[in-house]
Structure formats: C-alpha cells, structure tokens
Amino acid sequence: MLDRFNLTVYDGEFVSIVGPSGCGKSTLLRLVNGLIRPDAGEVFLDGRPVTGVPDNVGLVFQNDALLPWYSVYDNIRLALVMRGVPKENQPRRIHELIAMVGLEGFADQLPGTLSGGMRKRVALARALAYDPDVFLMDEPFGPLDAQTRISVGQEFLRIWQSLGKSVLFVTHDIEEAVALSDRVVVLSPRPARVIGDFSVDLPRPRDFYEIRFEPEFQRLHREIYQCLIQEAKAAFSPARGVAEGVHAQ
Amino acid sequence: MSVPTSRPVVSVPAQPRDREATGAARGKEAGHWSDRPWSKRVGRVLLALLLLALWEYASGRWVDPFFLSKPSQVWARLVRLAGNGELFLHLGVTLQETVLGLLLGMAVGVPAGVLFARSPFLSNIAQPFVMAFYSLPRVSLAPLFILWFGLGLLSKVMLVFTMVVFVAFYNSYQGVKSVDPDLIEMMRSMRASQRQITRWVILPSIRSWVMASLRLNIGMALIGAVIGEMFASSRGLGYYIQYSSGMFDTTGVFTGLLVVMVTAIVLEALLGWLDRGVLTRARFERKRTSSLPPGRGS
Numbered sequence: 001m002l003d004r005f006n007l008t009v010y011d012g013e014f015v016s017i018v019g020p021s022g023c024g025k026s027t028l029l030r031l032v033n034g035l036i037r038p039d040a041g042e043v044f045l046d047g048r049p050v051t052g053v054p055d056n057v058g059l060v061f062q063n064d065a066l067l068p069w070y071s072v073y074d075n076i077r078l079a080l081v082m083r084g085v086p087k088e089n090q091p092r093r094i095h096e097l098i099a100m101v102g103l104e105g106f107a108d109q110l111p112g113t114l115s116g117g118m119r120k121r122v123a124l125a126r127a128l129a130y131d132p133d134v135f136l137m138d139e140p141f142g143p144l145d146a147q148t149r150i151s152v153g154q155e156f157l158r159i160w161q162s163l164g165k166s167v168l169f170v171t172h173d174i175e176e177a178v179a180l181s182d183r184v185v186v187l188s189p190r191p192a193r194v195i196g197d198f199s200v201d202l203p204r205p206r207d208f209y210e211i212r213f214e215p216e217f218q219r220l221h222r223e224i225y226q227c228l229i230q231e232a233k234a235a236f237s238p239a240r241g242v243a244e245g246v247h248a249q
Numbered sequence: 250m251s252v253p254t255s256r257p258v259v260s261v262p263a264q265p266r267d268r269e270a271t272g273a274a275r276g277k278e279a280g281h282w283s284d285r286p287w288s289k290r291v292g293r294v295l296l297a298l299l300l301l302a303l304w305e306y307a308s309g310r311w312v313d314p315f316f317l318s319k320p321s322q323v324w325a326r327l328v329r330l331a332g333n334g335e336l337f338l339h340l341g342v343t344l345q346e347t348v349l350g351l352l353l354g355m356a357v358g359v360p361a362g363v364l365f366a367r368s369p370f371l372s373n374i375a376q377p378f379v380m381a382f383y384s385l386p387r388v389s390l391a392p393l394f395i396l397w398f399g400l401g402l403l404s405k406v407m408l409v410f411t412m413v414v415f416v417a418f419y420n421s422y423q424g425v426k427s428v429d430p431d432l433i434e435m436m437r438s439m440r441a442s443q444r445q446i447t448r449w450v451i452l453p454s455i456r457s458w459v460m461a462s463l464r465l466n467i468g469m470a471l472i473g474a475v476i477g478e479m480f481a482s483s484r485g486l487g488y489y490i491q492y493s494s495g496m497f498d499t500t501g502v503f504t505g506l507l508v509v510m511v512t513a514i515v516l517e518a519l520l521g522w523l524d525r526g527v528l529t530r531a532r533f534e535r536k537r538t539s540s541l542p543p544g545r546g547s
Contacts, residue, residue, distance in 0.1 A: 033438050053440050065435040069453040078449060082439040130439060 007185060007194060009134070009168055014160065016169045016177035018228060019187030025170040026062075028192075029136045032168065033059050045134070058132030062139045064123040066111040072098065072122050073107040079129035097125040100159060117148035124156060128163075135160075135167045141176065153179070154208040161205045174224050178202075179211050184224055188231045196227040318500040326504045335489075340508060342485040346402060346474040347516075350409020351466055357410070358417025359459055363451060365418075366425030367443075383415045387473065391480045405477035405485075412473035413466045417459075424458030425451055460524055467516045471509055486512075 007028075009015045019025050030036045031043050034053040043050040045057065066075050076094045085093065098107055101121040111119050120140065127135060140156075141149045157180060160167065171177050177184045178200055186196035202216055211217055282288055301320045308319040330336035365372040365379075391408055398404035428451060436446045478487025486505050493501025 035434060035437055053437060055440055057438075059435070059438040061431060061435060063431060065429075065431045067432065067449060067453070069456075070449075079439060082441055082445070 009166055012164050012166055013183065014167045014169065014181045015183045015185060016171060016181040017185050017187060018171055018174055018177050018224065019192060020189045020228070021172060023187050023190050024192040025187065026138050029059065029138050029168065029170055032134075033057055033136055035059075056133040058127045058130045058135050060123055060127045060135065060137040060140045062142045064111070064119045066119055066122055066126075068111050071108050071110055072103060072114070075111065075122055076125050076129050079126045079131075083130060093129065097129055100128065101125045101155065115148075116144050117152050120144060120148075120152050121155070124152075124159070128159070133165060135165055135169075137167060137169045139171050140169075141171075141173075149176070150209050156180075157206065157208045174221055174228070175212060178217055178220050178224065179206065179208050184220070186224060186227045186231075195231050196224065198224055198227075314499075315497075316499060318503045322500045323504050323507060326500050327507070330504070336508070339484055339486050339489050339505075340512070343471070343474050343478065343487065343509075344512065346405040346409055346477065346485070347467075347470045347512075349402075350406045350473060351413055351463075351470040353406065354410045354413030354466065354470070355417045355459070355463060358414040358462075359421040359455075361414075362418045362421030362423075363425050363447070363455070366422045367451075372422075379415075379418070383419075387411045388476055391477055394477070395481045400481050400483075405474050405482070408477040409470045409473035412469040416466050416469060417462050420458045420462035420465075421455055424455030427458075428454045460520075463520060464517060467520065468513055471513055471516075475509060 007015075007017075017025055017028065027036070031038055032045070032050065034043075034050045034057075045054050067078065070078070073094055076097055077090055080090050080093060095107070098104060101124055103118060103121055103125070106114065106118065111122065114122070123140070141153060144152060153176065160180075167180075169177070169180060174184075181200050184196075184198045184200060185194055186198070187193065188195045198220060200220060202211060202214060304317070305320045308314045308317045314322070327336065330339075365375065387408065390411060391404075394404040394407050398407050432450050432454075433446060436450055441449070474485070475487035475490065478485035479491040482488045486509055490502050490505035493499075493505060
C-alpha cells in the first residue's frame with residue numbers, strides 16, 4: 001500500500017498528511033503505532049525501530065472509539081489506568097481534563113447521550129490523559145459538521161500550543177491541514193508515495209479559523225490542492241489504469 | 250444565525266417539551282389509556298382469565314373432562330398439594346436441579362465462548378465437535394446420565410447443564426465476535442493487556458448477550474430438570490407429572506404443567522428485576538466516584 005515511502009517527523013512538530021481516500025493514510029498511522037507491521041522497511045521512533053506498540057504514542061480515532069457503557073469520567077480514567085496512574089491521583093486529573101476540553105458537568109453522562117462534537121472532546125481528553133510524546137490522529141474531526149469542526153479544532157489547537165508535543169495528523173481536508181500544521185505532506189493515490197512536502201510558515205499561536213484569511217494560507221492551500229489534484233488526474237487516466245490492472249494480476 | 254424577515258418562508262411550530270416523556274412520540278395521543286403502565290398488566294390478567302374461562306367452559310361440554318380436566322379441579326388439586334406440603338417438596342427439588350444446572354451451564358458456557366472467540370486456533374479445531382454435541386438430542390442422554398450419575402440430584406443437574414451450556418456458549422461467542430474492533434484496537438494502541446481488554450471491553454459488551462442467554466436458558470433448564478425427573482426419580486415436578494399420567498390422572502398432569510409454567514414466569518421476572526437492580530447500582534457507584542469537586546483546568 002505504501003511505496004518508496006519516507007517521512008520524518010521532528011520533535012514537537014505538527015505534520016499533516018493529506019491524500020486521496022484509501023491511499024493508506026490510516027495504514028501509515030497504524031504502522032507508527034505498531035498495531036501492524038510493515039511488509040518491508042522500518043519505522044523508527046526516537047531512533048529506535050518500532051516492534052511492538054510503543055508506550056509514548058497515542059492514537060486518536062476517526063470515530064471516537066469511546067466505550068459506550070462507561071461514563072465520560074470512566075472513559076478518561078481508562079487512559080490513566082493504562083498509564084498506571086495511582087488511584088488517588090486519578091479524580092483530580094480527570095476533572096482537570098474535563099475542564100480543559102470544556103465538558104464540565106458532563107462527567108456522569110454516557111457517550112451515547114452526547115453530541116458528536118462533545119464525544120470528540122472526550123476522545124481528546126482521553127488522549128491527553130494518556131499523555132503520549134507523539135499524537136497520531138486519524139481524521140479526528142472527520143465526522144463532525146462544519147461549525148463543530150471549527151470549534152473543536154480551535155480548542156485542540158489551543159491545547160496543543162500549550163503542550164508542544166509532536167503530532168502526525170491525517171486528514172483529507174487541506175484547510176484543516178494548513179491551519180494546524182508546521183508541515184503538510186501530500187500523498188499520491190495507492191500505492192502511496194510522498195509527492196509534496198510543504199512547509200507552513202504561518203505565525204504561532206494561530207487561530208484555527210482566522211488564519212484562513214491570511215494571503216500565505218490561501219497561497220499554500222492552492223498549491224497543495226494543485227499538487228493533490230494533478231496526481232489524482234494521472235491516476236484516473238486510461239494508460240495508468242491499464243498498467244495497474246496488469247500489475248495487479 | 251437567523252435573519253429577521255417579515256414573512257417567514259419556513260416556520261417550525263414549537264415542540265411540546267414533554268413529547269418524549271409521555272411516550273407519545275410514536276404517533277399516539279398523549280395520555281391514551283394504552284400507554285399507561287398498568288394497562289399491560291391488566292391486559293395480561295384479562296387474557297389469562299379468558300383462556301381459563303374458555304377451558305372451564307369447554308371441559309365437560311365439548312370435551313370429556315377425563316382428557317382435559319378443568320381449571321377448577323386443577324385449582325382444588327393445587328390447594329390440596331399445598332396443604333399437605335407435597336407441592337413444595339416437588340417444586341423445591343425441581344428448582345434446586347434447575348438453578349444448579351443453570352448456574353453450572355452458564356459458568357462453563359460463557360467463559361468457553363469468550364475463550365473460543367478470542368482464540369481462532371482453538372475454535373477452528375473444536376468447532377465441529379461443539380456442533381456435533383450440540384446437535385445431539387439431549388433427552389436421549391437422560392438414561393445414560395442416570396446410569397453414570399445415579400438416580401439423585403447429580404444426574405438431573407448434568408442433564409440441565411447439557412441443555413443450558415450450548416446456548417450460553419454460542420451467545421457469549423457471538424457477543425465477543427460482535428465487539429467493535431475499533432475498541433479493541435484503541436485498547437491495543439494503549440498497550441492494554443488481554444486481561445485489561447477483557448475487563449474494559451469484552452465483558453461489558455457481552456453483558457446483554459449473557460443476559461439474553463440466561464433468559465432463554467430458564468426455560469431450557471426447567472425442561473431438562475423435568476425430563477430428567479420423568480425418566481427416573483421419586484420426587485420433583487417431572488416425577489409428579491409422570492406419576493399422574495401413569496394413573497390417567499389428567500388433573501395431576503395439568504397441575505404439574507401449570508406449576509412448571511408459573512415457575513418459569515416467576516424466575517424470568519426475578520431475573521429481570523435483578524438485572525435492573527444491578528444496573529441502577531452500577532450507575533449509582535459511578536455517580537459516587539465522580540462527585541469530587543472539579544479541579545482547575547491548566
């Protein structure tokens with residue numbers, strides 16, 4: 001699925017990966033997380049090859065992957081339990097996190113009673129509770145509507161800017177990618193290769209929404225879109241299609 | 250983001266706030282008598298009375314009471330058996346076999362289902378064997394069990410066990426298989442151990458499956474116990490039914506059957522009540538753990 005793939009993320013860097021759907025973006029995250037193994041090649045984390053699931057990497061899922069039978073409180077507690085945080089320190093930390101993502105008063109609710117945006121906040125709080133060095137995010141704002149995307153995005157950006165952890169963020173939304181990232185990496189359709197690597201030189205701290213009206217933002221947006229669309233066109237040209245068909249057999 | 254205009258293009262009437270609460274959201278008028286909680290119970294009692302009345306009327310007019318007996322005769326028998334203590338002797342024995350066999354079957358079937366679902370290797374090897382044993386008519390095992398485990402309690406408990414264990418096994422197997430794979434992956438991404446995955450994901454998500462199998466199994470367990478008693482025994486409801494039918498005492502047979510039915514209904518209701526009790530207790534505990542004062546966000 002991934003071909004001649006080479007990508008390096010530096011400490012404290014926010015890197016977004018954009019690419020057509022089904023190109024292997026999610027596969028890439030699961031490789032870094034050690035949930036699947038590469039057929040060939042290696043993944044390195046802090047200079048060490050990834051063999052099992054590393055302990056300093058946290059994955060945020062496209063759907064929230066919250067445990068539906070536990071309250072907001074217990075869903076966040078899960079990450080603390082996995083981290084071995086002593087029982088007496090858990091309640092304070094959980095309430096801190098609930099406040100951080102703006103869900104005060106919802107601690108006892110089950111995920112099923114919350115809106116999509118609120119569930120996303122719980123998932124973020126859980127990831128923050130797990131406190132990894134590298135956040136892997138698989139289209140975390142994908143299923144949200146436009147306004148909720150912006151409000152959750154704003155909050156996430158604010159929290160991240162206060163933490164300074166590395167993020168590998170997978171999305172198909174170029175705006176989101178540019179607004180959040182230090183770097184945007186563009187992937188080709190399957191088998192995925194890196195076909196563009198854009199450095200985002202926008203000042204921080206940024207506002208997730210307001211930044212879109214900067215000329216530099218719009219220039220980058222256009223360039224990344226061009227890069228993405230060119231490769232997609234090539235992929236659907238008849239010559240390439242036949243070649244791939246033969247290759248598949 | 251509403252823009253004030255003098256003539257609304259679309260106007261949405263305000264919803265009555267208690268629409269959901271009254272259960273009227275499904276298109277019925279609020280306060281209809283069939284929505285009231287008591288209407289269900291009254292309806293059930295009326296249906297039972299209607300069936301009994303029909304039986305009472307038919308017996309002696311359309312059918313010879315020798316074949317069909319009569320509710321009034323059954324009632325009289327019931328009172329007599331309760332009076333001399335025979336009812337409680339038989340009922341006690343059958344209940345003991347039913348409950349022991351049920352618990353044993355669930356205790357073996359549910360973990361086995363979890364184990365098989367978590368280990369493809371094991372389930373691949375054993376699947377046809379489980380299926381083969383499942384398809385055995387368990388009734389035909391009764392004589393063998395009496396030979397192996399004797400005339401007493403054990404042979405009936407084992408028979409109940411064979412009736413119950415497969416339903417428990419297949420339900421918990423299916424329950425584990427239907428666990429959301431994203432949740433497992435989420436747990437794995439946090440380096441959760443098998444035990445932690447079981448505790449946080451598998452067990453809570455198969456809970457409803459296990460409860461469903463327990464409900465189904467109440468009936469199965471009673472069948473097992475009664476059949477076991479009919480083969481060889483000197484007490485129990487099955488023995489009483491068998492004995493009465495040997496004496497061409499249809500009233501006795503119907504009395505035994507009625508007690509079996511009522512037992513099933515009562516056990517089922519008890520289970521439902523227990524289930525709700527456990528649920529509310531769990532919710533209460535959750536409240537307790539999270540009622541600490543919220544800390545300041547950083």
